[in-house]
Amino acid sequence: MDKPVIRAIFSDLDGTLIHFPIWFEKHGVSMSDADHEKHSAIVTNAQGESRRCRLLPKTTMGDGVVSDRTVELVAQLRKAGVLFFIVTGARKSTVLERLPFLPDADAVVGESGSRMYVEGKLDEEWQQRLLPVCGPIDRAMDPESRPEPLWKFCSLLKARGFNVDTRSYFGCFRVDTKGDLEAEKSLRALISTEMPAEINWAMNLAKFDFFPAGSGKQNAVAYLYADTPRLTPPLGASQFVNLCAGSHAHTVAQMRTQTQAAAFWPQTRGVRLPLR
Template sequence: MGENKVNVLFSDLDGTLVHYPKEFLHYADIIEEVAATDNTPETATIRYHETNESRTCVVLSSMTGGKAYLSLRTNELISTLRDMDVLFVIITGARSSTYVGRRDYLPEADYEFFENGGRKIAEGKLDATWSDQFKEQVGEIADRTSLSPDMPPPEQRQGTLWGLYKELLDDGWKLDGRKYTTNFRVDVAKSEGKHTRDLNAIVETKCAPLSLASSYNLGKADLYPAQSGKANAARHILQLRQIDSKDAVALFDDDNDIELGSLCGRGFLPGVTHDSVLEALKKHPEWRVSKRMGFLGTEEALEKIIELRCAALKDMETNAVGSHV
């Protein structure tokens, strides 16, 4: 495959840059919390049991997931990569309202995709035209200026995605379409009398004819337009910025990231949160799972990516000098 120049880093959020207490409280404690003020976010200090290493984190909220934690050190490392002319792209499954609520405290990014690639921000501004390509699936998004527009209830919307939503709702599935514009979520565990195999059968028979796709995120199934998805968002950026996929790096952890990880020349996983990722690891020797957990695992991955970028820059400098000899 050759050396990766690390020209772009595509990163997931939940379980990758951002971590939840349900994940980290078995190896770390929250030892100090500082309430938010008018000018500063809520912060917390996390300390690891075995090593006593600690990290100061910004505390982020979500509609359903409770508090999430992002270490300041993670933000610093990403800033270092951007200073080294690495394009940084966030691609997350988060719903619009959750992403907008967190955005001020996330690492600065060149491009941002949320709702599994259904919504796009380019250089700080909403790109409403990006979502236009999904009109057949999600209907018209009337407000073209808001990152989290007010929408009718999912069952009242137009498009093949919402038609399937209504069908699943009538069939007794536990669904969540709140504050989503191009995606909805299925909670199989809370769908009485339903099983993962039942949903998989629906996905296999109904999604493709409706130009829809599905993947698992945070233990729940997301359904969205087939033209969106994390890998398609990444392909768009690679084409737009004329970057070879072998010079791209993915930072990820979950089932909905597998195609993205497969697209890129290298993959780094701070952790693994779905069995499908464990299976995919067997086929991808270019993927590396961090030895450490949580925040330290994220930092380990980012530090390795920085090392790769330093080596690539050195090689490019050497080659440039050699070409003039």
């Protein structure tokens, strides 16, 4: 039986396309010649192989890099007709700061699914679906004053003493328990007893992300899949849309069209996401 032709790739960012010294240095990979003005650096693996990379604006994670080779290969995939989507939990400011240095994509999803750009513009239909739970996606209003269920729950958690992060979030917020097991236990108890049904949550970089139940990365992927004519009719039960995912210390797995090409190195695992 012929292998199915890959028609789309949905990729995360941190630990997948973007890598940080605090992760890769543990595996014998080093960064040199970092030039923040030119946004460039050289990354060398344990075998002495070097790649020129794009140095991203600094975040709390430090210096992030994405290889020129990754950008080149994504461009080749798109030229061959493979759709490429970025799906990340990153906040609005981080997404917009990174975009000029990332591979071109058919759509970019941020805030754990709540913010969606298709061909550079916010997808209004998607945002309307989430409006009753999180409100307008670019509203200039303090989170404490937002009346929707997501932000009321956010205020409740803040009042209970949790470390709540709302900076540049409009359809999501984050809670960091900083490894405190008792705090995490208390948070999970509140999730079970007081979180409204129209809110969901997921772990992201060891932190808790909260967002509308209709949002989330998987729902965003399913929406893009159903809304993209080139991906219909739906995949059969034995077929999958590929979601590239890497561990924190590794780089994106091999991307394939009808031929095989390594996007970066070393290799990582690939995760297949069934859409039902």
